[in-house]
């Protein structure tokens with residue numbers, strides 16, 4: 001097991017590390033082995049009040065932050081990006097420990113997050129208003145002003161990217177922030193907070209409060225001094241946030257919610273390539289991705305060939321210790337793990353054909369059952385040689401030796417196959433549109449494959465969902481691809497590629513997948529108010 005030094009576990013308010021007012025803490029769990037990594041300070045309403053007060057002070061019209069040149073804000077952001085990259089490996093290991101994603105992937109996400117910072121750093125001094133040829137003897141202009149104190153609530157599936165997606169445009173715009181990471185993954189948000197301080201952001205500009213959604217999260221969304229809430233997470237909580245945001249004041253709200261995204265493969269596609277793209281689309285981040293392409297629609301002419309390829313690829317996917325060179329680590333927690341296995345069960349019960357996986361991944365990790373031998377004799381190997389518990393193979397060899405030498409095994413005696421929240425990459429074929437696995441967001445490594453005949457049928461069925469986050473199409477016919485892109489109701493459409501998300505490209509959902517866009521040009525608009533200024537400006541001089 002890689003040893004990762006956890007340096008920050010307190011609340012980050014006004015550039016200080018503080019305990020929760022209640023002094024309460026909560027455990028954050030390693031999904032790889034279900035042990036407590038560390039106790040983290042648990043924010044509640046009183047802490048939110050303190051953090052919002054700090055953010056409000058930092059937003060005062062004469063504050064250091066508000067009077068700073070916009071270009072200087074950009075420079076601070078660039079410094080933060082450099083600091084993050086200089087600690088990329090450490091941040092990645094911390095993420096892997098808390099979140100279970102493969103460490104190489106986590107490292108890539110740190111660089112992606114830094115690219116988002118740099119993109120918006122460049123925007124800080126390019127936030128332009130307009131002059132307007134308004135009717136009358138006037139000159140009108142617009143100013144774009146920061147919206148104010150922003151509450152940002154993020155999920156556990158991409159903790160570092162989600163944090164930087166949220167804070168980068170807000171900082172570029174000149175806002176201040178109270179951010180709540182998910183209860184499952186507080187550690188990297190706190191580590192990034194330390195870098196925010198090191199980069200030189202003034203106190204109160206960014207505050208980070210680990211805690212639970214119904215307490216700390218709800219306190220943020222209900223707070224009258226929070227001007228805007230940005231949320232990524234479930235559609236269910238998104239609805240609550242929308243309601244809460246309208247109670248104390250009319251907060252601006254952006255929501256990036258769930259999905260059940262379709263990927264449509266036409267007969268003319270290269271089956272091998274298409275199956276690879278579809279696999280990556282469905283299994284990205286162990287399926288814990290809002291825009292995962294989990295509904296794979298395949299045209300009848302290549303259906304059987306595609307199903308067999310998809311199954312082969314899934315069976316070869318490496319699942320294991322995320323600190324090793326694997327494609328998939330554990331699911332985030334017991335709740336999600338159980339939920340995903342329940343969906344797999346429902347898929348089987350509803351008659352879908354399971355062609356790969358279909359169970360927990362049992363042969364993962366280096367865990368050994370606590371083992372007790374009785375009737376041990378002095379000359380037996382197990383009694384005389386020291387057992388190194390860290391060395392799984394060695395321990396199992398000793399257990400085997402113990403059994404072979406005639407000692408009576410009265411407990412354990414084997415590897416522990418039920419440690420960690422690992423699920424087999426699972427592929428269902430012959431899925432029907434009305435099945436539970438076809439309609440609900442599973443958020444796990446489960447791909448559903450459907451057969452279709454015609455273009456219109458594919459579009460109608462792709463759109464037959466309340467969600468509308470992502471969609472994909474694989475074909476060599478540009479007319480088919482663009483027609484699909486035009487008619488599918490989703491915020492991001494990928495052609496012959498999937499899940500390609502960059503700092504420059506807006507991301508967000510149609511329908512129940514959310515409102516507003518993050519990233520790109522649109523991403524910063526959520527953090528700006530438009531102010532119209534009109535002054536008397538006679539057309540003829542009054543000299």
Ligand SMILES: NC(=O)C1=CN([C@@H]2O[C@H](COP(=O)(O)OP(=O)(O)OC[C@H]3O[C@@H](n4cnc5c(N)ncnc54)[C@H](OP(=O)(O)O)[C@@H]3O)[C@@H](O)[C@H]2O)C=CC1
Pocket residue numbers: 153154155156157180181182183184211212213214216217218221232233234235237238240241256257258259289290336441442443
């Ligand atoms: N769009 C996406 O990227 C994501 C979608 N999901 C979907 O959501 C399902 C459930 O996952 P879950 O983690 O519970 O997602 P949630 O929507 O519950 O959590 C997302 C964030 O919202 C917070 N939160 C929860 N309740 C409230 C509340 N009442 N007020 C304010 N904030 C709140 C959470 O806090 P806390 O950490 O304490 O729960 C977390 O920080 C998944 O199965 C998946 O389908 C999940 C994560 C990301």
Ligand SMILES: CCCCCC/C=C/C(=O)O
Pocket residue numbers: 109112157158161232256288289290291501
């Ligand atoms: C490397 C990050 C890719 C992020 C894809 C978008 C996912 C968002 C989400 O699940 O919330």
